[in-house]
Amino acid sequence: MEELQRLSIEELAELQVTSVSRRPESLADAPASIFVITGRDIRRSGARSLPEALRLAPNLMVQQVDSRSWSVTARGFSGYETANKLLVLIDGRSIYTTLHSGVFWELHEPRLDDIERIEVVSGPGWTLYGPNAVNGVVNIITRNARDTVGGSARVRFGGAHNSFALRYGDSLGEDDAWRVYVRGFDRAALGTEDGNSARDGWKGVQAGFRADIGSGGDEITLQGDIFHNDYDNVFGVDGDNRGHNLLARWIHPTSDASTLELQAYYDRFERDVLLTHDRLETFDVEAQHNITQGVHEIVWGAGGRITRDAFINNLNEFKLDPVRRRLWMANLFAQDRVTITPTLSATLGLKVERTNFTGIELLPNVRLAWQPRDGALLWLAFSRAVRTPSRIDRDLQATFVIGGQDVQFLAPAKNFRPESLTAVEAGYRRRFGTRGSINVSAYYHRYDDLRTTALSPQGGLPIRLENGMAGRSFGLEAWGNAELAPWWQVSAGINLIDKKFHLKPGRNDLAAMGSTGNDPDSQFSLRSQFNPTSKVDLDLIFRVVDDLPEPRIKGYAELDARLAWRAHPRIELAVSGHNLLHARHLENGHVERAYVRRTIQFEARFGF
Amino acid sequence: MIASPLWSGLPMTLAVGIGLIAGPARSAAPPLVSAIKATYLVKFGSYVTWPSIAENAPFAVCVVGDPVLSDVVESAAKGQQVAGHPVSVRRLDAIKPQDECQIVYLAGGQGQSVIAALQALEGAPVLTVTDGPHAPARGTLHFDVRGGRVRFHVDSLRAEKSKLIISSKLLALAVSVRGRSR
Numbered sequence: 001m002e003e004l005q006r007l008s009i010e011e012l013a014e015l016q017v018t019s020v021s022r023r024p025e026s027l028a029d030a031p032a033s034i035f036v037i038t039g040r041d042i043r044r045s046g047a048r049s050l051p052e053a054l055r056l057a058p059n060l061m062v063q064q065v066d067s068r069s070w071s072v073t074a075r076g077f078s079g080y081e082t083a084n085k086l087l088v089l090i091d092g093r094s095i096y097t098t099l100h101s102g103v104f105w106e107l108h109e110p111r112l113d114d115i116e117r118i119e120v121v122s123g124p125g126w127t128l129y130g131p132n133a134v135n136g137v138v139n140i141i142t143r144n145a146r147d148t149v150g151g152s153a154r155v156r157f158g159g160a161h162n163s164f165a166l167r168y169g170d171s172l173g174e175d176d177a178w179r180v181y182v183r184g185f186d187r188a189a190l191g192t193e194d195g196n197s198a199r200d201g202w203k204g205v206q207a208g209f210r211a212d213i214g215s216g217g218d219e220i221t222l223q224g225d226i227f228h229n230d231y232d233n234v235f236g237v238d239g240d241n242r243g244h245n246l247l248a249r250w251i252h253p254t255s256d257a258s259t260l261e262l263q264a265y266y267d268r269f270e271r272d273v274l275l276t277h278d279r280l281e282t283f284d285v286e287a288q289h290n291i292t293q294g295v296h297e298i299v300w301g302a303g304g305r306i307t308r309d310a311f312i313n314n315l316n317e318f319k320l321d322p323v324r325r326r327l328w329m330a331n332l333f334a335q336d337r338v339t340i341t342p343t344l345s346a347t348l349g350l351k352v353e354r355t356n357f358t359g360i361e362l363l364p365n366v367r368l369a370w371q372p373r374d375g376a377l378l379w380l381a382f383s384r385a386v387r388t389p390s391r392i393d394r395d396l397q398a399t400f401v402i403g404g405q406d407v408q409f410l411a412p413a414k415n416f417r418p419e420s421l422t423a424v425e426a427g428y429r430r431r432f433g434t435r436g437s438i439n440v441s442a443y444y445h446r447y448d449d450l451r452t453t454a455l456s457p458q459g460g461l462p463i464r465l466e467n468g469m470a471g472r473s474f475g476l477e478a479w480g481n482a483e484l485a486p487w488w489q490v491s492a493g494i495n496l497i498d499k500k501f502h503l504k505p506g507r508n509d510l511a512a513m514g515s516t517g518n519d520p521d522s523q524f525s526l527r528s529q530f531n532p533t534s535k536v537d538l539d540l541i542f543r544v545v546d547d548l549p550e551p552r553i554k555g556y557a558e559l560d561a562r563l564a565w566r567a568h569p570r571i572e573l574a575v576s577g578h579n580l581l582h583a584r585h586l587e588n589g590h591v592e593r594a595y596v597r598r599t600i601q602f603e604a605r606f607g608f
Numbered sequence: 609m610i611a612s613p614l615w616s617g618l619p620m621t622l623a624v625g626i627g628l629i630a631g632p633a634r635s636a637a638p639p640l641v642s643a644i645k646a647t648y649l650v651k652f653g654s655y656v657t658w659p660s661i662a663e664n665a666p667f668a669v670c671v672v673g674d675p676v677l678s679d680v681v682e683s684a685a686k687g688q689q690v691a692g693h694p695v696s697v698r699r700l701d702a703i704k705p706q707d708e709c710q711i712v713y714l715a716g717g718q719g720q721s722v723i724a725a726l727q728a729l730e731g732a733p734v735l736t737v738t739d740g741p742h743a744p745a746r747g748t749l750h751f752d753v754r755g756g757r758v759r760f761h762v763d764s765l766r767a768e769k770s771k772l773i774i775s776s777k778l779l780a781l782a783v784s785v786r787g788r789s790r
Contacts, residue, residue: 004643004644004647004684005647005650005684005688007647009648009651009654009655009777009778009781010781012644012647012648012651012758013757013758013759013781014757015640015644015757015758144756146756174783175754212756214754214756215754217641217753217754219756251756253641253753256639256641256642257639257642292639
């Protein structure tokens with residue numbers, strides 16, 4: 001309420017009362033570990049892609065694998081194939097893949113200037129988020145079309161990355177608006193161990209639109225994207241990716257205190273990598289009802305998703321059986337946030353999930369939030385989450401022909417169970433007027449049924465994937481920001497984790513517990529934002545990441561910097577540098593990793 | 609509501625266990641739309657000129673026929689002042705000019721219909737505010753949620769009859785102004 005009082009009457013008239021965020025309460029009193037990356041943070045950091053923007057979240061672990069591939073995760077499990085416990089959404093559309101439960105970041109290149117904010121939740125997402133919200137949820141929200149009326153173009157050029165991004169939007173009648181955008185880029189190859197090119201350069205194009213139409217409190221959003229990118233490959237075989245999606249959302253307030261929300265989307269992509277072809281089509285429908293009644297804030301709803309995929313492997317013998325498959329997932333959820341006293345609330349939530357790979361999973365979520373004083377919040381949470389088996393978990397098999405005989409090397413794990421997580425978390429958040437804030441969260445995660453690669457019960461071939469590992473991790477995530485002067489803001493973040501996993505009795509793992517990922521014990525970042533004049537921005541972002549244990553990759557410290565000058569109300573020129581401290585460094589232990597290079601970029605942005 | 613026994617069973621048993629049911633009704637954070645309307649009602653005071661208010665009198669915002677919104681306006685008005693007068697909020701079932709309210713929000717309903725209220729306040733120096741697509745008549749200001757935002761219409765003919773001067777800033781923010789070509 002005080003926040004609203006402080007707004008000017010013009011700002012009050014601009015407030016959006018309908019939003020894609022699934023929670024009814026504002027972020028300030030959300031009982032979870034959430035970091036919000038604002039659109040302004042993204043622009044000022046000079047980030048050139050979504051994973052680069054995600055480096056700004058202290059509660060995420062981001063590793064660049066090569067020019068196209070990234071590992072992004074929260075609370076451990078870093079690795080190109082092991083980062084499979086994160087749910088990532090773009091405007092409500094889920095972008096993790098049923099092939100391996102991870103995200104192909106190279107398929108998603110929206111215009112970063114059109115991002116309103118990214119909410120990064122570490123820990124099992126609330127009840128309200130869909131499947132795969134195990135270690136965290138990344139919710140990417142683009143700007144309402146009404147906020148992007150007019151034209152904007154951004155051009156970048158420099159050593160490793162040349163791109164242009166163009167957007168044009170206009171209003172539709174008195175209240176509605178639409179926009180279209182197109183983005184093209186060309187990214188240079190990174191380097192290998194011996195200093196040669198990793199030959200992983202790539203280029204691509206993405207275009208899309210968004211329309212926001214409202215009347216009498218109803219709000220309809222229609223959006224879609226289409227993309228195509230192609231790349232060289234170290235074996236000389238080119239590859240390419242393409243895809244498109246369409247999403248429609250309708251928000252209908254049934255009274256001042258209750259809202260109905262309906263969303264449906266279709267998404268399709270195809271990847272051609274080396275001699276493999278991977279294709280996924282998703283059709284998803286969700287409904288949600290928010291209602292406030294007395295002391296209760298209730299959200300409940302349901303969702304259903306059908307996916308059709310194919311993975312055709314002409315490169316080696318590791319194939320999916322069946323090659324093509326249709327999967328479905330359904331969930332039902334309900335959550336009630338009860339205000340017990342004006343300063344204490346309890347949230348009780350339950351999600352019920354069923355897929356054709358699992359039986360009924362009950363995923364409860366209990367949270368307590370206490371405001372000991374104005375601007376402070378103490379919270380506690382208990383929750384359970386599961387990772388639905390992916391196609392690789394269940395259907396991957398390999399048969400080799402040796403001496404004229406078929407020898408099964410890997411048998412499919414038709415009984416592979418969902419990996420599960422039980423989490424206890426607590427946190428403290430405090431705002432110091434407008435001068436600063438701090439946020440601390442601690443967590444204890446118990447995992448069960450983690451993936452192992454075992455010998456057959458007879459001790460030989462065929463090997464198979466099993467749920468042979470369990471264990472725990474605990475850690476601390478803390479961040480804060482302070483306004484040291486009206487022209488100088490500083491923020492810092494720290495992320496600590498301790499992992500201890502073990503094989504269950506009688507089990508073996510040929511992957512040597514590799515599916516727990518390769519994580520640094522600690523990560524630290526410091527960001528300084530200067531505004532020496534109202535037309536000049538200077539940003540310095542310093543990060544330190546500890547060593548990775550297995551395979552051993554040395555830790556590193558790096559600095560990104562950006563200097564921008566608004567030469568004219570419609571023109572901004574900037575120069576930015578990424579990874580300035582060393583000519584090159586490694587971030588990830590994947591077999592095909594490349595060295596991340598120092599780069600300098602020039603940018604120009606025009607409004608028209 | 610979902611009829612499944614799972615949903616109806618769980619929160620009830622937990623609620624009884626923690627003793628939540630016995631407590632008096634307390635409100636959760638108000639829905640955003642109500643909070644915005646309440647904040648507007650208090651802020652309107654600074655963009656309209658009334659004929660003089662008695663020196664020690666509070667600036668009165670009266671909410672007719674909506675006790676829930678009245679509570680929200682009370683928290684919006686906490687510590688606020690208009691033209692040097694502290695803002696006070698009154699909850700009424702029906703309004704007459706003698707009630708000496710500067711701003712009146714008319715919800716209609718059992719106590720007094722919107723039309724009756726507007727008639728009673730005809731010509732009085734009161735800023736009448738109505739709300740919603742189903743209101744039978746509009747006051748000087750009328751709330752309208754459109755384009756995902758809470759906006760309002762201005763009736764400047766009614767404002768003139770009430771001898772109120774509406775600032776150009778408020779007129780600029782309005783979705784429409786009746787009685788003036790835009």
